[in-house]
Amino acid sequence: MLTEYHIEIIFEALGDSIAPRALGMMATANVKQDQFFTGFFGRDEFHCDNNAFAKTDAYIEKQRALVVSSLQNKDVVSAWRAFGRMSHSFQDFYAHSNYVTLWLNRFDGKTPPPPSEIDPASPDLIHSPDLRSGRTYNPLELLYFIKGLRAHVLPLIPRDSHAWMNLDSPEQGFKFEYAMQAAIKRTRLEYEKTMRSLPKELLSLFAGS
Ligand SMILES: [Zn+2]
Numbered sequence: 001m002l003t004e005y006h007i008e009i010i011f012e013a014l015g016d017s018i019a020p021r022a023l024g025m026m027a028t029a030n031v032k033q034d035q036f037f038t039g040f041f042g043r044d045e046f047h048c049d050n051n052a053f054a055k056t057d058a059y060i061e062k063q064r065a066l067v068v069s070s071l072q073n074k075d076v077v078s079a080w081r082a083f084g085r086m087s088h089s090f091q092d093f094y095a096h097s098n099y100v101t102l103w104l105n106r107f108d109g110k111t112p113p114p115p116s117e118i119d120p121a122s123p124d125l126i127h128s129p130d131l132r133s134g135r136t137y138n139p140l141e142l143l144y145f146i147k148g149l150r151a152h153v154l155p156l157i158p159r160d161s162h163a164w165m166n167l168d169s170p171e172q173g174f175k176f177e178y179a180m181q182a183a184i185k186r187t188r189l190e191y192e193k194t195m196r197s198l199p200k201e202l203l204s205l206f207a208g209s
Contacts, residue, residue, distance in 0.1 A: 001095045001168045003031045005180060009091055010084075013187035019208030022080050029084030030091075046085075047092040048133050049162055056093065060086045064194055071202040079206055083194060090186050094179040095167045097133040099125055101175065103182075120182040121189060134162030 044052035063086035
């Protein structure tokens with residue numbers, strides 16, 4: 001997803017639960033995952049690209065463990081940053097995979113429910129043999145990011161690519177809003193899951209209150 005939407009998702013999902021300073025740290029660490037040199041090449045788990053679902057899940061759990069160990073060391077800033085990094089991965093899951101499409105396919109032929117109704121954690125879909133995420137066909141994929149070249153490059157890139165499959169912005173059509181709502185709900189679920197993994201005395205520290 002584009003930077004502005006990652007930030008919007010964090011504030012929308014957790015604005016009522018977490019102090020603004022913590023949200024700011026999380027959002028900064030989240031969007032840093034998109035830095036060109038350090039965040040892209042060989043970093044499929046940051047963006048759930050190239051069908052790297054298992055690698056992405058492992059990365060999320062590694063960051064969650066870091067949240068816990070950082071808080072135990074009273075290093076709350078590192079904990080917020082770790083949560084920010086993992087949030088990038090599970091938010092991009094909805095923008096870079098066909099999860100939204102598979103969910104919408106359930107309403108085959110009928111008007112689907114509004115985006116706010118999407119289930120972000122349907123086990124059938126998460127474990128579906130049809131679940132895919134976009135492949136990055138570099139260097140063409142990189143040229144796709146240059147807006148002026150996009151229309152010329154797109155026809156040259158296969159359909160199972162990030163370029164064709166992504167829901168990174170409203171430009172991609174009505175499915176984008178489903179990806180946004182799924183990412184907002186998932187961010188809340190992952191925050192709650194992380195809080196459940198913490199001993200009581202660290203809960204308020206993580207929430208920044
Ligand atoms: Zn990303």
